[in-house]
Amino acid sequence: MSTRTRYHLAQFNLATLRFPLADPRMADFVALVEPVNALADGTPGFVWRLVEEGEADATGMRPAGDDVIVNFSVWESAEALWDFVYRSAHLETMRRRREWFQRHVDAHLVLWWVPAGHVPSVGEALERLALLRADGPTPRAFTFSSSFTAEEAAGAGPGAGAGAGGEPAGGEPAGAEPAAL
Amino acid sequence: MEDIDAIALLQDPVRRRLYEFVAGQGREVGRGEAAEAAGVARTLAAFHLDKLVDAGLLEAGSRRLTGRSGPGAGRPAKVYRRSSAERDVSVPARDYRTAAGLLAEAAESAGLDMELQDAARRKGRALRGRGGSFGTLDDLAEVLAGRGYEPVMDEDGAVLRMRNCPFHVVAEQFPPLVCGMNLALLEGLVEGSRVRVRMDPRPGWCCVAAAHSKNNEH
Numbered sequence: 001m002s003t004r005t006r007y008h009l010a011q012f013n014l015a016t017l018r019f020p021l022a023d024p025r026m027a028d029f030v031a032l033v034e035p036v037n038a039l040a041d042g043t044p045g046f047v048w049r050l051v052e053e054g055e056a057d058a059t060g061m062r063p064a065g066d067d068v069i070v071n072f073s074v075w076e077s078a079e080a081l082w083d084f085v086y087r088s089a090h091l092e093t094m095r096r097r098r099e100w101f102q103r104h105v106d107a108h109l110v111l112w113w114v115p116a117g118h119v120p121s122v123g124e125a126l127e128r129l130a131l132l133r134a135d136g137p138t139p140r141a142f143t144f145s146s147s148f149t150a151e152e153a154a155g156a157g158p159g160a161g162a163g164a165g166g167e168p169a170g171g172e173p174a175g176a177e178p179a180a181l
Numbered sequence: 182m183e184d185i186d187a188i189a190l191l192q193d194p195v196r197r198r199l200y201e202f203v204a205g206q207g208r209e210v211g212r213g214e215a216a217e218a219a220g221v222a223r224t225l226a227a228f229h230l231d232k233l234v235d236a237g238l239l240e241a242g243s244r245r246l247t248g249r250s251g252p253g254a255g256r257p258a259k260v261y262r263r264s265s266a267e268r269d270v271s272v273p274a275r276d277y278r279t280a281a282g283l284l285a286e287a288a289e290s291a292g293l294d295m296e297l298q299d300a301a302r303r304k305g306r307a308l309r310g311r312g313g314s315f316g317t318l319d320d321l322a323e324v325l326a327g328r329g330y331e332p333v334m335d336e337d338g339a340v341l342r343m344r345n346c347p348f349h350v351v352a353e354q355f356p357p358l359v360c361g362m363n364l365a366l367l368e369g370l371v372e373g374s375r376v377r378v379r380m381d382p383r384p385g386w387c388c389v390a391a392a393h394s395k396n397n398e399h
Contacts, residue, residue, distance in 0.1 A: 086356040087384045094357035095294075095364065095380060103292030145354065 007150035008047050008116050009081055012072045012125035013109035014064050016102040021059060021069075029093065029100045033057055036090050040073065043088065045080025048119060049073035063122045072125055074114065078147060081111075107132045110141050113153040184268040187236040195221055196229045200263075203230075203239055207333070207344050209260035230261050240264045267350070278350055285355045294358055298365035305369020315374035321391055324370070330387060341376075343387035352388075360388040367391070 019025045037057055040046055050058040050072035059069050075081040084090055110129045114120050128141040137146035139156035148156075191197045198219040203210045216226035233239040243257040271277070288297055308328075315321040318341045322332040331344035346352050352359040360382065367378040367389050374394075381390040 083384045086360075087382045087386075087388075089382075091356065091360055091382045091388060092380050095361040097357060098292055098294045 006116055007113040007154070008118075009075045009078050009111060009150075010073070010114045010120050010125070010128075011075070011081055011109065011111050012070065012129060014068050014070055014104065014129070015097075015100075015108070016065070016104065017067045017069060018100055018102055020067075026100055028096070032089075032093050033059060036093060039089055040084055043080065043084045045076040046084070047074040047076060050122070061122070063126065070122070070125075072120075072122065074120065078111070078144075082144065107143070109143060111143060111147065112141050113139075113148075113150045182236050185270045187238055187268045188270055190232060190236050190238065193229070195219060195225070196233060199226060199229050200233055200238060203233075203261050204263040205331070206262075209242060209244060209262045211258050211260050215261065227259075234261070237264055237266050238268065281348075281351045282354060285351045285358060289355050289358050294361055297358065297362050301362040301365035302369040302372075305366040306372060307369075308366075309370050309372070315371055315376045318376055318391060318393065321371065321374070321376050325391075332391075339392060341391040342381075343389060346387045356388075363387070364389050 017026070021030055034056065037049070040049060050061070050070070052058050052061050058072065061070060062068060064070060073081075075084070085094070107129065110125070110132045112128050131138070131141040132143070135141070137143055137148075139148040139153040142148050191200055199215050199221075202215055202218040212223055212227050212230060215230060216223040219226060221229075230239065231241070234241045239261045240263070242260050242262070244260045269278075288294075315324075318334065318338070322334065322341055325332045325341075325343060329345055329347040332341050333344055334341055346363070348359050348363055352363070360380070364378065364380050371378055371391070376391050377394040378389050378391045380388055382388040
């Protein structure tokens with residue numbers, strides 16, 4: 001089996017709400033959640049997304065703070081994820097991000113490879129984000145603008161698949177990542 | 182090959198017609214079809230098409246044009262499509278791409294989406310000029326074509342889509358920021374017209390589509 005089918009790409013991002021979701025100023029965003037999630041589910045290359053037990057989505061889960069919602073999914077390839085995030089109706093939520101979300105100073109989106117079939121945990125995601133913030137982009141935790149292939153991640157040693165240790169810092173500051181809300 | 186040499190190849194009228202035909206189709210084009218469109222013999226078309234490939238202006242592939250496969254389907258034909266690589270020349274040398282990327286990076290990290298959209302909307306209004314407005318999608322298509330968007334009418338003529346993003350390099354680096362800017366620019370351009378623009382991104386296309394406005398809304 002090729003690395004392309006043995007590994008899937010996980011993405012996790014934070015978005016700090018400007019107003020509570022029940023606030024009328026968030027109504028346009030709230031109205032987009034369900035159709036955009038349905039769009040993701042039907043997009044070629046989509047594998048999995050985080051959903052709170054008994055709910056339709058994960059907007060109620062606040063593992064990173066009361067006013068921080070999380071977005072967590074797994075895709076077959078970086079191309080499939082990129083096309084969904086930036087070349088589908090999802091882009092509309094990104095275009096209007098400043099109406100709904102606060103600007104993040106630190107990195108708020110992280111990508112990493114997981115073995116196909118592995119369902120990553122929120123704890124794992126927070127760990128990857130912390131790695132990105134501490135070390136900058138590495139094969140263990142990276143961004144769209146400084147990405148690594150599954151081969152590079154596999155070649156970076158056993159730790160790359162398990163979330164252990166970081167590589168020396170490198171490349172641009174993680175805060176420059178343009179990809180997320 | 183230097184950009185200026187590649188671009189100079191397009192000076193030849195036959196090559197220019199072949200390039201524009203292939204680029205305008207948005208799909209793979211066979212030699213015979215391109216030759217016919219350019220009004221030249223197939224062997225001459227093949228010669229010029231391959232020159233355009235050598236220059237990186239087109240990409241070549243092979244495909245069975247009949248759509249059949251297996252024994253009897255025939256040898257695959259050589260097909261051409263526009264290269265995704267960009268060539269550009271500035272005389273004297275200027276580097277607006279790096280400037281655009283740096284400005285976008287600063288705007289992104291400062292969260293200046295709204296400010297950029299406001300500026301883009303004003304720019305769109307200024308491009309439209311005093312009293313200018315679009316009565317039909319065809320009118321808009323002409324202006325967009327002049328700005329490099331490569332507009333294409335959907336089959337039923339109700340929606341205008343753009344095959345090219347004039348801001349491609351920075352749009353790929355900072356999609357929400359630059360696509361938001363692009364939409365705002367076009368919103369300013371069509372303000373007060375009987376056509377409207379909206380975000381409707383799909384892979385390989387510009388993020389914006391235009392349609393006639395309903396109920397005379399703007």
